[in-house]
Amino acid sequence: QKEVEQDPGPLSVPEGAIVSLNCTYSNSAFQYFMWYRQYSRKGPELLMYTYSSGNKEDGRFTAQVDKSSKYISLFIRDSQPSDSATYLCAPDSYSGAGSYQLTFGKGTKLSVIP
Amino acid sequence: DAGVTQSPTHLIKTRGQQVTLRCSPKSGHDTVSWYQQALGQGPQFIFQYYEEEERQRGNFPDRFSGHQFPNYSSELNVNALLLGDSALYLCASSLEGLMIYEQYFGPGTRLTVT
Numbered sequence: 001q002k003e004v005e006q007d008p009g010p011l012s013v014p015e016g017a018i019v020s021l022n023c024t025y026s027n028s029a030f031q032y033f034m035w036y037r038q039y040s041r042k043g044p045e046l047l048m049y050t051y052s053s054g055n056k057e058d059g060r061f062t063a064q065v066d067k068s069s070k071y072i073s074l075f076i077r078d079s080q081p082s083d084s085a086t087y088l089c090a091p092d093s094y095s096g097a098g099s100y101q102l103t104f105g106k107g108t109k110l111s112v113i114p
Numbered sequence: 115d116a117g118v119t120q121s122p123t124h125l126i127k128t129r130g131q132q133v134t135l136r137c138s139p140k141s142g143h144d145t146v147s148w149y150q151q152a153l154g155q156g157p158q159f160i161f162q163y164y165e166e167e168e169r170q171r172g173n174f175p176d177r178f179s180g181h182q183f184p185n186y187s188s189e190l191n192v193n194a195l196l197l198g199d200s201a202l203y204l205c206a207s208s209l210e211g212l213m214i215y216e217q218y219f220g221p222g223t224r225l226t227v228t
Contacts, residue, residue: 008154034215043118043204043219044157088156094214101147101170102214104156 003027006089006105015114019076023089023105026070030091033065035074038086038107047087048074079112086110116141118207118220126226127195135190135223139207146188147217148180149204157204163188164210192225200227 006023036044050056053067064073086107094100119138127133145164149157159172163182182188202224208217
């Protein structure tokens with residue numbers, strides 16, 4: 001079983017729809033949960049991160065973590081064509097000292113149709 | 115303030131050849147990580163350099179090697195190229211002591227092995 005599982009999609013939604021993107025993970029030591037957005041032919045950019053369980057909201061984006069079920073979600077409200085990208089989840093157990101490496105999910109390719 | 119830069123943008127090599135990819139970290143950053151992203155996959159960690167030393171390595175063979183220079187820039191070398199090495203190679207930089215989510219990715223170098 002891979003450490004991080006993510007449905008690669010593709011996912012196609014009409015403009016204005018609510019989008020739900022999800023990941024599951026197996027390592028119970030993960031405590032930081034990042035979401036990256038990657039536009040075509042670009043490097044990933046950090047979209048949001050959460051620490052431990054709970055919700056975090058940033059504009060139209062909400063990140064949700066349920067550590068009991070090892071389930072990570074990203075919700076996008078009022079989706080826009082500019083949200084069309086690949087979304088990568090990356091949970092980690094980083095302790096704040098020393099070296100680290102990110103473990104990414106496969107990424108979900110999202111297309112928002114005008 | 116320039117972000118992470120990588121060169122070249124694209125590269126085509128023949129099986130068995132050797133390749134060198136270059137990365138300049140974001141101004142003020144001293145740590146460089148390299149990732150391989152195959153088509154349709156999430157980035158996979160290759161290794162991380164800090165203080166001109168490789169301090170963490172992912173599950174990649176010795177054909178993959180690197181170097182970090184005193185100005186913190188870095189090179190990724192791949193010997194005896196295989197068709198399976200075709201991928202987007204991403205460089206990410208950070209500053210020692212910052213959190214794992216304070217890591218910035220470059221646009222990547224797309225390597226095609228024929």
